[in-house]
Amino acid sequence: MPSDHLELVVPLDTTRAKLAAVFGKEDASERASQPGIVTMREPHKKLFVFSDPHKSKENGYNFDGWTEGDEHGPVFDYTGTGPNGHQVLSGLNGTLLNHQEQGLELHLFISERGKTSGGAKNQRYVGQMVVDAEHPYTERWDYDKRNTLRKVYVFRLRPVDVDLTDIRPGDAVQPAQQTVVLPIPVPKPEEPVEPAARSRRTERHRTGRTVATVAVGERIVNRREGILFTAFEEHLKAARHTFNTFQISVKGETTRLTPDLYDETDHALYEGKGLATRSNVRMAIGQLLDYRRHIDNADTLRLAVLLPSKPTPDVQALLQAEGIHLVFQNEDGSFTGFPLS
Known part of the structure; x- marks a missing residue:
């Protein structure tokens, strides 16, 4: 039973131990090893997420904070749990990903540098949140x-409600201190592909489409680009080509x-689109x-656009005028334009 009442409203400063006591875990204590995702199920059905910028740096995280947002409003980036090795989309991360399906209210806290008189870190309540339905996460x-x-x-x-959310400039994602191009390894054949819970995935979806519930209602999210790259990567493997990608951190951004x-x-960089329209190309x-400016040996780097079908003649001429290769998929699954001439 809860030992006291605690209303989750802004402004609120508390501790993890107090939250645990009020919402059903009286034996909880303030431990450095506590995960950043804590589930309070029956009868409260809440999921508490704690973002600790100082602890994050110790664990190699540097992604947490408010981003620039988009047309749907502000976004808070939160790095999942798992301090060493590849993170997985199961366990607590899976609970966070699927909190709506599990009927759990998601509440965000930010750990402050100062500590209370009892030695526990102060937790500042930010507000009730929801994992974005259309783009729930990015891989970094x-x-x-x-x-x-x-x-x-x-x-x-x-x-959930911007007016009831504590959004502060000081909680924004910090700009990169220098420009870094980090090569990202391709999973080895024996490495299992991480199964996203509830079939949610990043851009590389294996299915043709999925339904995402967003603020404006249900929306069909097209996954053609993911299917296209899955087929093209198999094509590259058959041609015995080695491929990967990069994560580019830009100084000041x-x-x-x-x-x-x-x-x-081939020393070639590809950008793919799910539709062969002029705007996409x-x-x-x-x-x-933009990418080419940050890559070594850019003077010999070849650029290519990958499309699911052949674009119009004028779009083809546009690519040719810019010195960019065109590779597109045929109805039989083969690719025209590869290998690059």
């Missing part, structure tokens, strides 16, 4: 405390740039030119 790469390169999941949290695919064998051209 960073080094853990053992200096091992590993994959982490950065969840995209949205306020908070976002990370991640090209779709880099073919090491123009976007791909801009992305490729």
Whole structure:
């Protein structure tokens, strides 16, 4: 039974031990080993997420905080749990990913540097959140405390009510201190592909489409780009090409740039789109030119746009005029334009 009453409203400063006592875990204590995701099920059905910028740096995280947001509103990036090795989308991370399906209210706290008189860290309540339904997370790469390169999941949290959310400039994602191009390894054949709970995945979806519930209602999210790259990667493997991609941190910016695919064998950078329209191709051209500026041996780097079908003659002429290769998939699954001439 709860030992006291605690209302989750802004402003609120508390501790993890007090939250645990009120919401059903009287034996909880303030421990450095506590995970950043804590479930309070029956009868409260709440999921508490604690973002600790200082502890995150110790564990190799540097992604947490408010981002620039988008047309749907602000977004808080939160790195999943798992301090060493590749993170997984099961366990507590799976609970966070599927908190709505599990009927759990998601509440975000930020750990403050100062501590209470009892020695516990102060937890500032930010507000009730929800994992973004359309783009629930992004995959990032960073080094853990053992200096091992590993994959982490950065969840995209949205306020349920912006007016009831404590959004402060000081909680924003910090800009990169220098520009770094970090090669991302391709999973080895024997390495299992991480199964996202409830069939949610990043851009590389294996299915043709999925239904995402967003603020404006249900929306069909097209996954053609993911299917296209799955087929093209198999094509590259059959041609015995080695490929990977990069994570580009740009000095003074908070976002990370991640090209779709880099073919090491051909020294070629690919950007793919799910539709062969002019607007999509123009976007791909801009992305490729932006990426190229940060890659070594850029003077010999070849750029290519990957499409699910053949574009119009004028769009083909646009790519040719910009010196960018075109590779597109045929109805029989083969690819025209590869290998690059």
